Amino acid sequence: MIRGLYTAAAGMIAEQRKHDTVTNNIANLQTAGYKQVNAISRSFPEMLIALSGGQASGGTSRQIGRLNTGVLAEEDPSLYVQGDLKETSNKFDFAIASNIESPNLEFNGTGMAFDADGNRVFQRQLFFTVQSPEGETRYSRSGNFEVNAAGELMTAEGYRVLGLDGQPIVLVDAAGRAIPEVKATEDGRFLNAVTGEPLRNAAGQQMGLLLSVVEDPNRLVREGNSVYRVNAGEEGTVTALADNAGVRNAEFGNWVDTHQAAIRQGYLEQSNVDPAQSMVELNNALRAYEANQKMVQYYDRSLEKAVNEVGRV
Incomplete structure (x- = not known):
């Protein structure tokens, strides 16, 4: 549960950085010679999950699958193509x-x-x-x-x-x-x-x-x-x-x-920022941020029940 909370929080941070990058591009639409900046995200290294040990498995381990541990905004490269x-x-x-x-x-x-x-x-x-x-x-x-x-x-x-x-x-x-x-x-x-x-x-x-x-x-x-x-x-x-x-x-x-x-x-x-594409990216970042925010709220409610309700049993 805690791992999922961290994963959702990492997604919120990455989307916030992407949102900031796009809004900076929009703010510089009229800046002479400005070059568009793109936020690139990548995932943290995946982990291989396995069920290991125990009498039921005969002391051997069994692979379950890979677990993604979140995402981060890795870099902000500029687009240097010619502007109008x-x-x-x-x-x-x-x-x-x-x-x-x-x-x-x-x-x-x-x-x-x-x-x-x-x-x-x-x-x-x-x-x-x-x-x-x-x-x-x-x-x-x-x-x-x-x-x-x-x-x-x-x-x-x-x-x-x-x-x-x-x-x-x-x-x-x-x-x-x-x-x-x-x-x-x-x-x-x-x-x-x-x-x-x-x-x-x-x-x-x-x-x-x-x-x-x-x-x-x-x-x-x-x-x-x-x-x-x-x-x-x-x-x-x-x-x-x-x-x-x-x-x-x-x-x-x-x-x-x-x-x-x-x-x-x-x-x-002129700036080489594409305003239409920037608005699309801005809305996508906002929706992804809200989705991760709802997951954080879900985990928060689950932890609240685990502490206040299950703990009393």
Whole structure:
């Protein structure tokens, strides 16, 4: 009886976590660049139940069957597939449209494929490279940028946007004058909005967005504020495309010509959350939670009778 009580309680905890995950997705339907999070549940290890010993069985054991010991919400992986692009006409809004292909692999709707050996392979994804207030490198798909009083290009959450030289982008020309408006090419380089000439920093280098290719986006860690990080020791899973030349070599191909990736100025990538599916999952989690709750109440009433009624006999 107690085992059944624990099993039902574990189910309630798992469904509550699933419910929280889905409600977080719904709350971020309008968050630029947000990637849907999926709650994955698995069962605890099963136990083999056997009747052992005793004179009636001749001292031998007899297998009865397997007993499931409950369920838990194991992990919350994100779905990194491309979100829809929405036009904003804001010159400092940028969206990444990427579909980086891999030879001999065909990715499904979740960005996953299987190689010739049956191993799971996830589609590489392109990210903006930003810097946290503490000076640490982070990655984001949210491109609703703005310019502060110092001319720095910032995310809406206060992270500095890094440029091709790996340093925060400061929109001032070589003479120190503020640049009120820029034009971006498909590979993220900045041009003069009037003349079309490349914009250069004080060192004479062309300014532009520093893009990073993440080999396996499922290894990223969500930090909130629409940014991700990689754990220490896993920095090799991210390739910073300095001068955006990395996407033009044999490994990545010519990303502009083949449309594997492009920067869209005046657009924002929308959340890839499916609202209809989210509502279905929300209702399923609620019903499963209520079912486990009724089982807990049933066991509670049974224990009450065992203590208050059977105990008096």
